[in-house]
Amino acid sequence: MISAQHLDQLKAISIADYLASQGHQPLFRRGSELLYHSPLRDEKTPSFSVNVAKNVFVDFGQPDCNGDVIRLVQLLHLCGFTQAVEYLERLNVCLVKNSFSLSGLTHFEDKAAELIAVKPLAHPALIQYVEKRGIPSAVAVRYLQQVHYQHQNRPFFALGFANDVGGFELRAKVGPTEVKRSLGRKWFTTLEVPGSTVVNLFEGFFDFLSALVFYRQTAPRCTTIILNTTANLTKALPALAQYRQINVYLDRDHAGQNTLNLLIKEGLHTIDRSSIYQNHKDFNEFLTKH
Incomplete structure (x- = not known):
């Protein structure tokens, strides 16, 4: 028997993170909704939506195709409920529900953000942030840059760590909140x-x-x-x-x-x-x- 508490823990696994583990990334975001090409079928127009606040999905291209992460595993792996539960237990990609917060998206390629400028790391707030993480500024400036970007018509700046294909991992701290965002293509x-x-x-x-x-x-x-x-x-x-x-x-x-x-x-x-x-x-x- 599977306890109700254990099921609730499995259902709290972020659908967005589960999809990322399967190689599926959102095309863009509208509020709390992430929109994908459906992982269940081939399509040219994205019609698969994930509500990151409620942690549920809807595939608008198929009738009655919606539910929680367990239901999605059943559909993607063509398996029963028990097998889906066992799969999620083995997968161990559990991140807490609502890990996609207003502070930013850990695994989201933010195509709505626009790069404005890349500068040498110099802003006192960013220097203070890296030093509080135990990194001396003399080390940080060798590998990190100061990236200015625009998102939803608002300007932002953050630490930027460049990847091999021109994208950036962005980090900043606003009050007690750590902002985590990817700009451009996700890569190593x-x-x-x-x-x-x-x-x-x-x-x-x-x-x-x-x-x-x-x-x-x-x-x-x-x-x-x-x-x-x-x-x-x-x-x-x-x-x-x-x-x-x-x-x-x-x-x-x-x-x-x-x-x-x-x-x-x-x-x-x-x-x-x-x-x-x-x-x-x-x-x-x-x-x-x-």
Whole structure:
């Protein structure tokens, strides 16, 4: 028997994050609605909507096609209720309901935002933000930029970490709220060291910068790849496969463990370095507390 409490926990898994884990990204957002091409069929005009506040979906192209994340797993994997529950338990991509908050979207390519300017990192508020995360400004300015952008006719600025295809991971802090947003195409970031046969792998740029501080370095000694989200792993696999060893510095959570397991399953020689920040969620949390 599955308890009602356990079912509620599974139903709280973000549909948007589940779709991202399956390679489906929203085309744009209207209020609390994300609009996708339907993952259930081929279509040219997007008609699949996810309400991130209620965490429910509707496929307007099919009659009576709506529901919660368990129902969506049933439809996508052509399985029964029990199998869908077991799938979600194994998947372990559970993020709390409403993780898509007004502060920004962790896994959302914000096509409605428009880039205005990219400048050297200099604004005192952004410098203070990175320093509170344990990153000295002298390290931050080497890898982060000050990105000015417009969203819904309002100007914003944030820390910007560039990826390999011209997009940015944006971070800022407004009062107690941390703003997390992606600008442009979602992709990973490569910091190549010529001749390197070893690659370091991080999930986010704050963890990469934390490692530099921890090891007292200003630049990595071997090639480093920052995924910017674990959903980018499949894109990065061909690049990772070129190296004889992968030093893995992923979050100590379900998503990080799943990513590590996928690397091992691919037959890549991985060394899990996360024991450095044991009892902490990630490298940056460890750094800020020590």
